[in-house]
Amino acid sequence: MAEQKIPLWEVFIRSRNGLAHKHVGSLHAVDATMALQAARDVYTRRGEGLSLWVVPSAAIVASDPADKDVMFEPTASKIYRHPTFYEVPDEVGHM
């Protein structure tokens, strides 16, 4: 039986105010309303959060893990970006 595929959504939950929404998993739903409803049922049965985001998985643009060296390696050599790179005499106190 060739049924039409139901789109995939990624689910994010804000566990409490002051924290960012965090990815918790994914689900299938035909539209945004049903995706929110399903996210509530599947991912928040025990007070996991105060706010839900659902995002069509197809809308996410991701970096390729194979490119991780090109993407992130250069920062490793830029130690002058960290406060500990700079010397401040003890007499100056906490800075």
Next chain:
Amino acid sequence: MYTQALNARDTTAPVAGPEEAARADRFQARIDAEERIEPNDWMPEAYRRTLTRQISQHAHSEIVGMLPEGNWITRAPTLKRKAALLAKVQDEAGHGLYLYSAAETLGTSREEMFDQLLAGRAKYSSIFNYPTLTWADIGAIGWLVDGAAIMNQIPLCRCSYGPYARAMVRVCKEESFHQRQGYEIMLTLCRGTPEQKAMAQDALNRWWWPCLMMFGPPDAESQHSDQSAKWKIKRFSNDELRQKFVDATVPQGQYLGLTFPDPDLAYDEAEGRWRYGTIDWEEFKQVLAGNGPCNRQRMKQRRDAHAAGAWVREAAMAHAAKRARRAEAAKAAALQQAA
């Protein structure tokens, strides 16, 4: 609720060229360094296949596992028990969904996995092919089946594949309620009338051996474990997990004042472990082969439910398409007006 060590050895692996071999070595080095593998990372095809099979079988088990318990929702003895059982069965559905999502990240679609289950090409845990004859079976399932599942699933929280490990963390958090509610049902029955206690004993008698089979064939006979251990998918052998389960469960049964249906069950003082009798592996094979007491009924129920839901899926898709069309038309009309 549960995954069983059912995977046959993967013999379809292609012969690797030198480049492939180098990638496989780097992959193994990552595993050895306890790094997690994520969906878009390179992985050997056999790793992908093994995990797809294991995670989808695990998901199928959760979904089929709703059937034996759903059987008692309308007949739960009190409102409290009914609410708890409803919540538990809903959790099993949730666990199935977390797991299908994790399996999908490996590249097999949800529809394909459903098809595999409904066509009888995919396996699910043998335990769900046993019937729930009395209310005490609901207690025994929570206490024993979920207890065995927890033993098996806790090490899976550290599985090398990230999405599977994360799904397991969620599942394990919820599973503890399942086991405790089951044990409480058993405790209540054991403190009740002699008939109620006899019902609890009967349930233990019927579920004990099938629960020991849940851990899969003995180590000497399970060929695939080596590779799964090397890939850190499986961290303990079938026999190790089975022994842990027996050691944890026997004292709980003794507290209930029940006896185990195994004349050879004895405490080994020197080893500090419970020795158990011989498991009937022929029964296990028969149940896996489709000849358990309820195999046909379970599959029929799943197929019927899927077929009965077809119009809902169809209608939801049509509704979403209609709404999208109307929104598009409204936007076009607004643009025209503005122009």
